[in-house]
Amino acid sequence: MRRTPNLLAGLTALSALAALIWLQSSRGSRAAKPPPPVAAHPPTTAPPSPGAERTKTALERATARYDTDGDGRLSADEWTARHAALVQQAADNLFLLHYDLDHSARVDPAEVNTFLDWYRAGSLRADVNGDALVNALDLQAMMEAYQRQPR
Numbered sequence: 480m481r482r483t484p485n486l487l488a489g490l491t492a493l494s495a496l497a498a499l500i501w502l503q504s505s506r507g508s509r510a511a512k513p514p515p516p517v518a519a520h521p522p523t524t525a526p527p528s529p530g531a532e533r534t535k536t537a538l539e540r541a542t543a544r545y546d547t548d549g550d551g552r553l554s555a556d557e558w559t560a561r562h563a564a565l566v567q568q569a570a571d572n573l574f575l576l577h578y579d580l581d582h583s584a585r586v587d588p589a590e591v592n593t594f595l596d597w598y599r600a601g602s603l604r605a606d607v608n609g610d611a612l613v614n615a616l617d618l619q620a621m622m623e624a625y626q627r628q629p630r
């Protein structure tokens with residue numbers, strides 16, 4: 480009868496010791512694990528896509544065209560000139576889209592006459608500068624865009 484409590488106490492102590500050993504071994508095994516590998520960049524042996532090559536080539540050409548001091552970079556002034564050229568190109572493209580009725584890549588005198596008909600009628604087709612008004616400013620914008628066309 481007196482042995483049972485000692486046996487239970489011994490079993491409890493043994494269980495506690497086993498739990499402590501297990502706990503320490505699991506901590507130890509966690510500490511012994513090597514750190515996770517650092518993610519490396521994927522190999523760069525794959526060739527660039529054709530679209531990426533075209534974009535790179537176009538960017539290099541644009542840089543070369545507007546790099547007036549030839550340092551291989553676009554300065555703020557060179558960038559501003561490039562931006563102004565792009566805005567002008569967009570305006571010229573819009574001019575052709577609206578007034579080059581035969582899609583010849585040029586507004587010719589017959590198309591200017593059609594524009595003048597629209598202008599006299601007050602049609603918004605004659606709103607060259609896009610301000611929702613048809614007035615002398617549109618005549619001026621038409622003449623400037625017409626004369627700016629490559630010969």
Ligand SMILES: [Ca+2]
Binds near residue numbers: 580582584585
């Ligand atoms: Ca035309």
Ligand SMILES: [Ca+2]
Binds near residue numbers: 605606
């Ligand atoms: Ca206008």
